[in-house]
Amino acid sequence: MSLSQTAASPGALIWRRLLRHRLAQVSLVFLATMIALSLAAPLLADLRGIDPTLTDLPRRLEPPSAHFWLGTDDLGRDLFQRLLNGGRVSMLVGVVGALLSAVLGAIIGVVSGYVGGKTDDLVMRFTDGVISLPTLPLLIVLAAIDPAKVGIPASIAQSETFSLYRIVAIVALTGWTTAARLVRAETLSLKQRDFARAARALGAQPLRIMFRHILPNAAGALVVATTMSAGALTLVESTLSFLGLGIQPPAASWGNMLTGAQELLQTAPMQAVWPGLLIFLTVIAFNFLGDGLQDALDPRSERRT
Amino acid sequence: MSRYLAARAVEIAVTLALMSFIVYLLIGLMPGDPIDMMISGDPKMTSADAARLRAVYGIDKPLLERYAAWGVQALQGNFGYSRSFGQPVLDVLGPRLVNTLILEGIAFLVAIAIALPLGIWAAGRPRSTTDYLINLFCFAGISIPTFWLGLLLITLFAVALGWLPAGGMAEKSASLADHLRFLVLPVLTLTIIQIGSYTRFMRGAMIEVLRQDYVRTARAKGLNERHVFWGHAFRNALIPVLTVMALHFGALFSGALITEIVFAWPGMGKAIYQAILDNDYNLALVGLLVATFATIAGNLLADLAYIWVDPRVSITDRS
Numbered sequence: 362m363s364l365s366q367t368a369a370s371p372g373a374l375i376w377r378r379l380l381r382h383r384l385a386q387v388s389l390v391f392l393a394t395m396i397a398l399s400l401a402a403p404l405l406a407d408l409r410g411i412d413p414t415l416t417d418l419p420r421r422l423e424p425p426s427a428h429f430w431l432g433t434d435d436l437g438r439d440l441f442q443r444l445l446n447g448g449r450v451s452m453l454v455g456v457v458g459a460l461l462s463a464v465l466g467a468i469i470g471v472v473s474g475y476v477g478g479k480t481d482d483l484v485m486r487f488t489d490g491v492i493s494l495p496t497l498p499l500l501i502v503l504a505a506i507d508p509a510k511v512g513i514p515a516s517i518a519q520s521e522t523f524s525l526y527r528i529v530a531i532v533a534l535t536g537w538t539t540a541a542r543l544v545r546a547e548t549l550s551l552k553q554r555d556f557a558r559a560a561r562a563l564g565a566q567p568l569r570i571m572f573r574h575i576l577p578n579a580a581g582a583l584v585v586a587t588t589m590s591a592g593a594l595t596l597v598e599s600t601l602s603f604l605g606l607g608i609q610p611p612a613a614s615w616g617n618m619l620t621g622a623q624e625l626l627q628t629a630p631m632q633a634v635w636p637g638l639l640i641f642l643t644v645i646a647f648n649f650l651g652d653g654l655q656d657a658l659d660p661r662s663e664r665r666t
Numbered sequence: 667m668s669r670y671l672a673a674r675a676v677e678i679a680v681t682l683a684l685m686s687f688i689v690y691l692l693i694g695l696m697p698g699d700p701i702d703m704m705i706s707g708d709p710k711m712t713s714a715d716a717a718r719l720r721a722v723y724g725i726d727k728p729l730l731e732r733y734a735a736w737g738v739q740a741l742q743g744n745f746g747y748s749r750s751f752g753q754p755v756l757d758v759l760g761p762r763l764v765n766t767l768i769l770e771g772i773a774f775l776v777a778i779a780i781a782l783p784l785g786i787w788a789a790g791r792p793r794s795t796t797d798y799l800i801n802l803f804c805f806a807g808i809s810i811p812t813f814w815l816g817l818l819l820i821t822l823f824a825v826a827l828g829w830l831p832a833g834g835m836a837e838k839s840a841s842l843a844d845h846l847r848f849l850v851l852p853v854l855t856l857t858i859i860q861i862g863s864y865t866r867f868m869r870g871a872m873i874e875v876l877r878q879d880y881v882r883t884a885r886a887k888g889l890n891e892r893h894v895f896w897g898h899a900f901r902n903a904l905i906p907v908l909t910v911m912a913l914h915f916g917a918l919f920s921g922a923l924i925t926e927i928v929f930a931w932p933g934m935g936k937a938i939y940q941a942i943l944d945n946d947y948n949l950a951l952v953g954l955l956v957a958t959f960a961t962i963a964g965n966l967l968a969d970l971a972y973i974w975v976d977p978r979v980s981i982t983d984r985s
């Protein structure tokens with residue numbers, strides 16, 4: 362009998378505790394389903410024999426049927442397939458934006474906290490400054506910037522994926538502050554701990570201490586924050602796209618599917634219900650998952666309440 | 667105290683100056699420039715005319731020089747004209763600022779009036795079904811897209827039931843009741859999206875305080891539970907909650923933007939958004955600066971509230 366059968370690894374322990382959090386469990390299943398479905402969207406479209414980009418005006422706003430599972434939109438496109446395509450974009454922006462924010466924030470936070478002194482003061486002042494900016498109006502200005510004026514060639518700026526890259530960059534630009542503050546605070550206490558001192562005494566380079574010794578120990582808090590910010594950034598993406606400044610049609614995103622729906626409220630309210638409901642459920646699932654992870658990573662929190 | 671305030675005033679001035687430069691730069695990166703608009707409005711204009719106009723307006727000068735010129739004018743209280751309104755920028759923003767403050771102020775007070783009791787209630791019975799349901803409701807409030815919530819409320823109360831107007835604002839001469847009818851849905855929207863985080867803060871702070879030694883001491887010396895809960899725990903839990911709320915009030919200023927757009931409420935957020943879409947550079951620039959100032963002022967209020975509520979906090983302790 363090997364030891365591994367009796368003693369669970371820390372990862373397995375966390376996993377088991379996470380599954381005990383019922384809402385996190387449901388959220389995990391929901392998110393996995395949504396991601397799988399939206400990744401399989403092209404395949405599914407082929408199977409059903411539907412082209413989601415094909416506009417067919419005579420068949421606009423059809424009710425749900427065996428052919429169009431959720432009916433058609435105001436241009437006669439299949440609503441179900443567009444929801445899946447939109448979901449792929451919205452969740453991609455949320456997840457990639459959150460990961461990018463986490464990486465940016467972690468680097469800024471660990472360096473600032475480890476170096477300390479004047480550098481730390483300056484970086485934290487700057488972070489506070491960014492936090493005190495009015496986020497949404499600023500995001501709108503960033504989204505309205507003319508790519509030609511910042512030296513991006515027209516061939517890239519006019520490509521279909523450009524609005525996707527741009528919005529990921531924009532949400533990451535404002536999203537890194539949470540991770541930076543979190544990692545910095547952790548670094549301040551971790552760099553005083555014995556293992557960090559020992560590494561220093563053994564002559565390890567600062568970069569090695571920061572990224573090999575300190576960051577892995579701050580990973581737990583970072584994972585929780587990143588999960589929650591994936592939800593928050595999905596919300597930001599949908600808001601910008603709703604305002605017409607994010608993902609550009611004809612590409613679908615949950616946000617821009619709601620732009621036109623406002624005029625259809627009287628005739629076809631379901632056009633406005635589905636995309637919004639999916640945004641809502643996805644964001645809340647990310648938040649529940651983050652909450653569950655927090656409990657799983659910090660066993661003391663269970664006794665706390 | 668006065669030294670602290672002076673230091674903070676300098677800090678705010680520096681932040682605003684920096685912000686004005688960043689925003690000036692970003693606005694300059696938006697498509698086209700004011701002369702392009704004139705060209706599209708007047709087909710007889712030649713490119714020589716355009717170049718001459720650019721020189722007259724100083725658009726051909728380097729960025730720093732233009733910014734400095736703008737800054738000098740701004741310091742004298744001259745913020746320029748709004749292109750789309752044909753009025754001085756401040757005349758356009760003034761009434762809209764008042765509208766935003768009305769909407770935001772009411773929603774803020776309503777949210778607090780609901781969130782504080784809810785959070786305290788949940789903290790009094792942790793891990794109960796009530797606590798669980800309140801927590802669920804909080805997460806829903808945090809996660810719901812503002813514009814979608816607005817659309818749903820319009821569909822229900824304006825389109826289906828026809829009880830309330832779908833958006834806009836009453837005429838100035840209208841009765842108070844009419845004014846209030848236009849406020850109900852936007853206030854409801856802003857309230858619902860705020861309640862979640864306030865309730866969770868209140869609950870968290872309350873539970874944190876209830877675990878403190880002095881609460882145990884108060885119980886041990888035989889005080890009744892109501893006295894312990896309200897006299898000892900509640901008052902101390904309120905301190906961090908007040909701070910967070912003051913911080914939120916500043917941030918709410920930009921959060922109201924979506925609500926104002928969905929409900930066509932003529933406030934600051936909608937004005938800024940429209941200015942950006944219409945390439946109304948001056949209006950967008952000054953609007954963003956006012957919004958930044960509001961956020962920073964909220965932060966300052968939060969700090970002052972902290973000092974005022976909690977006598978243990980001394981200003982000199984702040985690093």
